[in-house]
Amino acid sequence: xxxxxxEYYDQNWREYDEWYDRHPAIYQSELNVLKKTIPxxxxxxIGVGTGRFASxxxxxxxxxxxxxxxxxxxxxxxxxxxxxxxxxxxxxxSFNFTLIVLTIWLVDNPLRVLKEAARVxxxxxxxxxxxxDRESSWxxxxxxxxxxxxxxxxxxxxxxxxxxxxxxxxxxxxxxxxQTLLQPPPDVKYEEEPMRGxxxxxxxxxxxxxx
Ligand SMILES: C[S@@+](CC[C@H](N)C(=O)[O-])C[C@H]1O[C@@H](n2cnc3c(N)ncnc32)[C@H](O)[C@@H]1O
Numbered sequence: 692x693x694x695x696x697x698e699y700y701d702q703n704w705r706e707y708d709e710w711y712d713r714h715p716a717i718y719q720s721e722l723n724v725l726k727k728t729i730p731x732x733x734x735x736x737i738g739v740g741t742g743r744f745a746s747x748x749x750x751x752x753x754x755x756x757x758x759x760x761x762x763x764x765x766x767x768x769x770x771x772x773x774x775x776x777x778x779x780x781x782x783x784x785s786f787n788f789t790l791i792v793l794t795i796w797l798v799d800n801p802l803r804v805l806k807e808a809a810r811v812x813x814x815x816x817x818x819x820x821x822x823x824d825r826e827s828s829w830x831x832x833x834x835x836x837x838x839x840x841x842x843x844x845x846x847x848x849x850x851x852x853x854x855x856x857x858x859x860x861x862x863x864x865x866x867x868x869x870q871t872l873l874q875p876p877p878d879v880k881y882e883e884e885p886m887r888g889x890x891x892x893x894x895x896x897x898x899x900x901x902x
Contacts, residue, residue, distance in 0.1 A: 701758060708740075720871040721894050722744065722747060724870065725790075736789075739755050740755060742767040746768055753769040756774065777804055786813065790819045809901055817901075819896060820854060825853075827891075827893040828876055829894065868887065871885055873886070
């Protein structure tokens with residue numbers, strides 16, 4: 692990961708975290724879909740940030756390159772590890788599930804991160820990916836924002852279909868999709884109930900199982 696990006700999160704960790712307080716209906720709607728997919732057992736969030744999702748979802752371990760983001764995660768009860776998703780410091784078949792939320796679009800090598808997330812899973816373990824659908828109004832809204840930012844030189848937003856192709860390429864079996872944020876950006880007025888599938892909501896969660 693480029694130094695500039697680490698620095699960005701290291702400097703803006705408080706502002707990043709407080710965004711969730713200012714947008715409670717978005718945060719709750721996203722948590723609601725993630726709750727549908729999280730299994731029991733040992734879990735790792737890659738790009739855990741400040742632990743906004745790992746902590747309420749009881750994900751035990753969180754990895755991130757940003758020291759300041761990790762500090763807050765730790766205060767929220769997550770066991771933290773400093774590192775990058777492209778090179779996970781864990782043995783094969785260590786976890787029951789791996790989680791990646793709103794992070795895959797900014798990593799240097801998304802395919803490598805997904806391969807690593809699969810490598811550290813036990814057999815029949817779950818890889819759970821939460822992303823903004825590039826083809827949705829939310830994806831387009833944030834893609835425009837990121838393109839203007841000096842920190843995200845090459846933002847790569849994905850569509851669910853692209854991720855499903857990657858799942859096939861890395862021998863992960865697609866299991867389920869849930870979506871939320873059917874209200875248009877930049878904010879939602881009320882918390883939404885999770886809906887199955889993708890193609891209508893801005894935030895999509897895709898779950899795949901290691902064969
Ligand atoms: C947009 S934040 C998302 C944080 C958290 N998952 C959430 O949804 O609140 C992206 C996080 O990914 C981390 N990150 C960036 N590049 C990474 C990489 N190569 N591997 C793992 N994490 C990375 C950043 O430091 C940041 O904390």
